Amino acid sequence: MRTPPATVALRGRLLWFIDDPATAGEAASLRQIEDGIVVVADGIIRACGPADEILARAGDGLAIIDHRPHLVLPGLIDAHIHFPQTRAIAAYGAELLEWLERHVFPEELRYGESAHAEPAARFFLDELLANGTTTAAVFCSVHPQSAEALFAEAARRNLRLVAGKVMMDRNAPAALCDTPERGYEESAALIGRWHGRARLRYAISPRFAITSSPAQLEAAGALARAHPDCPVQTHLAESLAEIRAVRRLFAEAGDYTGVYERFGLLGPKSLLGHCIHMSEREWGALNRAGAVAVFCPTSNLFLGSGLFDLAQARDPARPVRVAVATDIGAGTSYSMLATMGEAYKVCRMRGQALDPLAAFHMMTRGNAMALGLGDRIGALEPGREADIVVLDPRATPAMAHRLERAGGIVDELFTLITLGDERAVRETYVMGVPSKPRDRRPRAA
């Protein structure tokens, strides 16, 4: 584990949220300091305020890293991503179920070998940090080795990470299946080894209702009851063919959400990937449970699964918590910025408008709260862990040119999600330690 330096002070244009601008309005939610300083000691934010005030209090003793004129925000958070699918991105031509069989399962087979999983974990976390993502909720393969490799690498980097091995015991190649008992035991062992160690949390991860037998879902529910502080992550209502298959497999459940309800997998710690094709009853069930729907826009489009309906999810009559995510490898970008640009488009196709402030709230404080980490990360508040990203809204010629027209903060944020990607990430701090990987180009320019 890297040791953070005793005290770091980051100067720049600070921006974070203390509430949701989509419901509380901009004034009550946005905190913005045009020339501000975040003081970090031992990896924790100790103070955050206007530069002149911080400097007057601190005297000359403060070693400042000056990021002006760039934006300094809480690190970005990805609420749903698959560690063993980084080489299954850009897999051609299939909808969800065929894509899993043809492209994903063959790839995930390799993660049973630590010799494969360990370098893959280094690539994976490099890629997240290069994109300004400091926390993610991650699905590993069925093999405990894959989770082991990822947790070990995340611990070395002192990352706050949520992850779990998938549980799956049917409708997949035999070598990718555990059993209800083995899935339970292996998950429980990983919880024992990693949950709460360093900054790591374990997510109980039944893949989805198609690849888990009723007995395995029962076991997953028992595991969740035994470890009530572990999040549960799975997939829900992504494609119509998937929903039809679930209906055949669980004829008695009524609907797809009902399957997870029945096995005790629907609660305030449940992260449900996709939720594209949902009935009113199902939205109501998520609302009552306090569960989280995870919106994965590039994946929606790439697999042609459908368009997430953000307004429907947030219907004030029964609002459902929403997180946002890349969903690599059905998703096509590691960048949460680019992902929110695509979220905007999915909303436009639904006749909705996703405003740039709401988008930035979603990928910082919103996702932190969805992952149950709102007290630890997602805001530049004293006491929070100093996971911080530095963004340059003028990182490329096209972005700089765009911002000649109107350079207000909302324009800058919208330019960052519409045209931005990892090139806009100037630095990524993990507990106050600069952690953006450098010199990763596989070949010279």
Next chain:
Amino acid sequence: MRTPPATVALRGRLLWFIDDPATAGEAASLRQIEDGIVVVADGIIRACGPADEILARAGDGLAIIDHRPHLVLPGLIDAHIHFPQTRAIAAYGAELLEWLERHVFPEELRYGESAHAEPAARFFLDELLANGTTTAAVFCSVHPQSAEALFAEAARRNLRLVAGKVMMDRNAPAALCDTPERGYEESAALIGRWHGRARLRYAISPRFAITSSPAQLEAAGALARAHPDCPVQTHLAESLAEIRAVRRLFAEAGDYTGVYERFGLLGPKSLLGHCIHMSEREWGALNRAGAVAVFCPTSNLFLGSGLFDLAQARDPARPVRVAVATDIGAGTSYSMLATMGEAYKVCRMRGQALDPLAAFHMMTRGNAMALGLGDRIGALEPGREADIVVLDPRATPAMAHRLERAGGIVDELFTLITLGDERAVRETYVMGVPSKPRDRRPRAA
């Protein structure tokens, strides 16, 4: 105008098309040489073949630029882009008609001044070349000065460009309106000055039926008859509100396509942007006319206009020619690679599959033919102009990592459109002259 060096030989993995893989199949359409050389003299391709054969014939006299292991393809072509909208990208929250009024028209107003249009033209062509785009069909603003600035800059760079000033005489700010007579005369004067000069062609460009009176469309039709070798470019059936407005303005026309038919604007040189919401009668009319529907995927999504239906357009019962385009500034990327990645997604949302070979055909030979330039550009054939792009399918760590799994040519091409952008463009040759702009980052990394 830059003078090309007498002889250049580019070595790399050559790839181009001699027919459309979507209809003729891969074997009859794809030309691929794993170690090939393109010999260019005076800007024209003189020979193209396996390296050993070319070297045996040429002896030692050939000065070779070795691009191995990168791909060497015909330069990319963008069939619909707006020069005065580069600073209107990422304009928040509106559908087509409101977006034009709130964001685009105020921006286009500035292009009446050469002092604004000239540096903008330099940025615009830099951006195209940085993205590997060597030819585009471009809408300028209503001001002749904007077309003048763009043509002059394109001539200096020896680019093959198709462009025209928009004609619009109503439903826009007064300062953005010409009249039927002025629009005709200014366009005719620009044709006289620029059409056929250097590598330039003039496109007669009535913006769309909403902003041109019947008298102006009549004048545009007369101009097209007077200059039968000039392409005509306009917009058709992009959004439902637009279609309703056209119905009100042209109640007698029957449908939107009928408006252009009636004024003699629908022919084999017509480039019709969007064509999202079309009746069977309208598709049939495009088929009979030999007109081109221009698919603009990122723009479809960004404005929420709808999803272009490629299979419907190509219905073998009455196939319509299709081109592809960025449609900056409603589009969100200058990269034709990224644009085709989004085209794939739009097709997926329609339950269709756009294969990577078809995608590369569309942005090279397909677009060349759509622009009436199939005999000049779009293929690595002797006699063609040497507009060439060099692409690296492993340009970023995420792309290189993806291609560890399966590195065949189709995987490489699909990786380029799914994860690629200007970073994958290693060089852009214009008539054999290296022309990718360097050192454009507005600030040091």
